Amino acid sequence: MPSFTFxxxxxxxxxxxxxxxxxxxxxxxxxxxxxxxxxxxxxxRDHIAGIVLPNALGVGSPHIDEWxxxxxxxxxxxxxxxxxxxGSKYADSTPLGSRGSCEIFSFHSTKPFGIGEGGALVSLxxxxxxxxxxFQNFGFNESKICYTLGLNGKxxxxxxxxxxxxxxxxxxxxxxxxxxxxxxxxxxxxxxxSFQPNAENSSHFCASICAxxxxxxxxxxxxxxxxxxxxRDYYNPPLHLHxxxxxxxxxxxxxxxxxxxxxxxxIISLPIHDQMDPENRDRVISAVLKGLDS
Ligand SMILES: Cc1ncc(COP(=O)(O)O)c(C=O)c1O
Numbered sequence: 033m034p035s036f037t038f039x040x041x042x043x044x045x046x047x048x049x050x051x052x053x054x055x056x057x058x059x060x061x062x063x064x065x066x067x068x069x070x071x072x073x074x075x076x077r078d079h080i081a082g083i084v085l086p087n088a089l090g091v092g093s094p095h096i097d098e099w100x101x102x103x104x105x106x107x108x109x110x111x112x113x114x115x116x117x118x119g120s121k122y123a124d125s126t127p128l129g130s131r132g133s134c135e136i137f138s139f140h141s142t143k144p145f146g147i148g149e150g151g152a153l154v155s156l157x158x159x160x161x162x163x164x165x166x167f168q169n170f171g172f173n174e175s176k177i178c179y180t181l182g183l184n185g186k187x188x189x190x191x192x193x194x195x196x197x198x199x200x201x202x203x204x205x206x207x208x209x210x211x212x213x214x215x216x217x218x219x220x221x222x223x224x225x226s227f228q229p230n231a232e233n234s235s236h237f238c239a240s241i242c243a244x245x246x247x248x249x250x251x252x253x254x255x256x257x258x259x260x261x262x263x264r265d266y267y268n269p270p271l272h273l274h275x276x277x278x279x280x281x282x283x284x285x286x287x288x289x290x291x292x293x294x295x296x297x298x299i300i301s302l303p304i305h306d307q308m309d310p311e312n313r314d315r316v317i318s319a320v321l322k323g324l325d326s
Contacts, residue, residue: 082111094122
């Protein structure tokens, strides 16, 4: 798994008694690098239980075919963390949700399809769906007999009804967010900001850009704050630099993470929301451009 992601996947692996092995991302796509995985597999296959592959920032990984080939070649399951990617598409225009052993979406309120808390596991494997379904319902079978260990992971009725309502105009909200993304990209690419490949096909929980240097990033973020624009820098710090891993080196194995650290030092996540007022879009753009001039 990469270090360039959110802590939840790492913790899920650890609760299942696996030890994370952080590998690097591709510097151009900001997605987990299949080459980095291959390098480890060639020498350490016996120590690897599976692949955790995030679709970084909710953007469908352009390397997905290569990952699936790798998983077949090395006989390893791939759990795809598509947390922010409900509504996003892979580069071939297929929606996220049908690749790997399963894909998992988050419906947390920070996501375009936000229902409060909750999510969904999607898979082409019926046994996996059935086992997961029973697990999140106390390990009951259809006759309400507990046959395996489970817990209460059910979605609440209130969250589910918010989700059903959200589905009604979800496509038009996605188009609207896509418009804002296009406007940002047109205005900022010429100024030297780079964007993630295939981000145009994503659901845009935010719009992440990479400045050319760390200093530029700091100036841009300062300017955004001065213009009353809240920005973030997902996923900085990368996981291996959080105290839990930094101070407890036995908790994870850490590969060479040069691209991860470089992208983290330059990344800025700009706000996108539904029906964004053109004046607010302009304020974001002009704050970035002013930051570049300082
Ligand atoms: C990449 C990634 N994985 C997992 C999660 C956790 O999702 P949830 O908050 O629904 O548990 C998030 C949340 O932001 C995320 O960004």
